Amino acid sequence: MRLDPRTRLLGIPLLFLPPLVMQAPAYLLPITAVTGLWLWRAGGGPRLRAALPLIGVLMLSSLVLWSFFVKGQTPLWGPFTVEAVVFGSGMGLRLCAFTLIGLLYLTLSPVEETAWALNRLGMPFAVSFAIVSAFRLMERTARTAQTVFAAQTARGLKLDEGSILHRIRAYIPLMVPVLVLSLRRVDLMAMAMESRAFGAKCRRTSLLDFRMRAADWLTLIVCLLVATGAVWLRLHGHGVLIPGRL
């Protein structure tokens, strides 16, 4: 059974709390693994695959960076200590869990359902529609950027040569066409929306129809319990490596 979009909109942010309050990899690893598995089962395989390089970068950079900020007692290799590596792993896993939960929400919730939920929670439709349209436009702008990159590369564009200033200027042939094409698209989209009665003076209806059922309330209660459980554990010293630090 499909959950009410309001359940997803309210419930999934609660799931951000456990990785936020935990520091120890022993706690964060299962959270990340379960979220990854859930994402995979929910049909988010392609998103997960696409996010793997980002996850790798997050893990690696976290491991390296935290070694400079966390002072440990047990030397491991060079500037690295066992304590710093463990803490860095935990923070890397936290960022991975955040990424996976975000992807899980995107996989489970089409943008129209998010707009519907925001609307039902009191946000005016024009505002909620603008928010979700921005997500759609980002996706299309990314595709436009790929095409523009291909066109300029075919003309010999080089982005990795010269000074920093030169490299920044090298992006102008990419930025200008993407900007121009995006502005045109937005203009046309605005015309297409209005010519389909967007903003007409009548009460808007929706093809989407959801009602909060027992399963929705149960899901929200479970999410709430998981979130408060994690906070309770943290307050009782579980999953903490460096007290006083988030």
Next chain:
Amino acid sequence: MSLEFRDVCFAYKNTGREALKNISLALAPGELTLLMGAAGAGKTTLCLAANGLVPKFRKGGLSGAIVVDDVDVTALPVAERARSVGLVFQDFEAQLFSTEVSLEVAFFPENLGVTRDLLAERVSEALRAVHMENFADRDPTRLSGGQQQRVVIASVLAGNPRAIVLDEPLSDLDPAGRSEVVEVLLGLVRDGASVLLVENDPVLAQRAHRVAVLHEGRLLAHGTPQEILRDNDLLRSADLPPHPLCDLFERLGMSARPLEVDEAAAEFPPKESVDSRIPSAIILQSTDWVLEARSVSFEYVPGRRVLEEVSIQVPRGHIVALLGHNGSGKSTLAQQFIRLLEPTSGAIFVDGRPVSEFRREEIGRHVGFIFQNPDNQIFAETVFDEVAFSPRQQKLSDDEVRARVNESLAAVELQGREDDDPFSMSRGERQCVAVASVLAARPAILIFDEPTTGLDAAQVKKMMALLVQLCDRGHTILMITHAMEIVAEYADEVVVLQAGRVLLQGPTSQVLHEVETLERAGLRPPPVVRLAHALRLPFLTAEDFR
């Protein structure tokens, strides 16, 4: 359900240009009216005026009246007027903003406050009308061009407007996609709708009930397709291409003006026929190939092949057309010649060398790639800077850069326009700037991706004359297209791709006469070729007949 323009005039505020001059045009219910006109004739302005986007989004002075079913709707706001006039734009991608077809189609009636029970019914009806009822839960962006345009039409139909206006909805579609959309429109008019379709193809105009011709903002003519299309002088005076068969007969000095191939064939006396068919396997005579794909397969997603064992050769100094439907793999194959994509298996050769031996920044000096939309690459404030981009990337001296820019602008006949702002030029001129900017790297091989899409007849002629001129100067040209008449008139060789495989390959005169094979693949040779085929003559153009 009728739509009427009564003495409509419009002048743009920023330029003062009079885009519409006293247009009076009535569209009867149950009729498809086709609106023809060259670039700048006022077609889009008239479409936007029909539902109020002019003057709301394009500021200027509008006078006259737009009347729907005898009700003057001119003063109504756009969102309210949408109940009367539905509008479909050329760019179908920009009109799709939902993640699911059914939600896309529901958007219009939702805005009109249609109750939920009725909404589901409206969505189903609209999808049935465009034969997309089995795609209700699909993501619109994953559909083909023709399917996307049909979803856009369904999304307008779902609002139950009394009249539908479509601004060049077919120009980005391949022949199969065009045919799909036209069938849908004819179905709508059979149900009593009043439809105005902007389109310049005289062959397609035959299927309309009425044809209107706009020229420089004025309504030049309005009548049946037979009346309009048989008048070559009228179409030429509006800078429109005449019907190919009428044009052929005029050139041959014959008085008849046939619109159908059978009708035309009957005008020719029976004569000894020539067998123009080609054998199934073509062996090219040339061995001097500048581009070659050997058993190339390609996958964007593992396991899903977009190209399957494709082998083609492009001979030096010729124009070769790469023909096929949207999604047949044409662009995917062409992009491998400049290393934008690497084959999953097989090999690509440029000038006899494996393309993998070229560095990416080096390949542009051998193979130039002109993308379909010039706006994908234009970024500079002046034409000079735009064209100088490639030579400057090669770190050439200022004198050499200037020489290359002058040479390239001369090739596209844009000398003296160095200081112009490319963004303020016409689409045809911007296309020429894009060509010049590629020529500045002096590549011997040029690949054009849909060089005529979005251009009017005069611009197409100019663009193709440029290609011929470049070929005469020694360039080899590979042209990706689905415009059959362009292929017939300008290509020396043709490669036809279908579903990622080579269907036909050989000289144009032979490939285009494989009429049955091409039609089975949804590609219809132009009327002059079909006439020649019916007469068993190996001709491609009106010139050949002469």
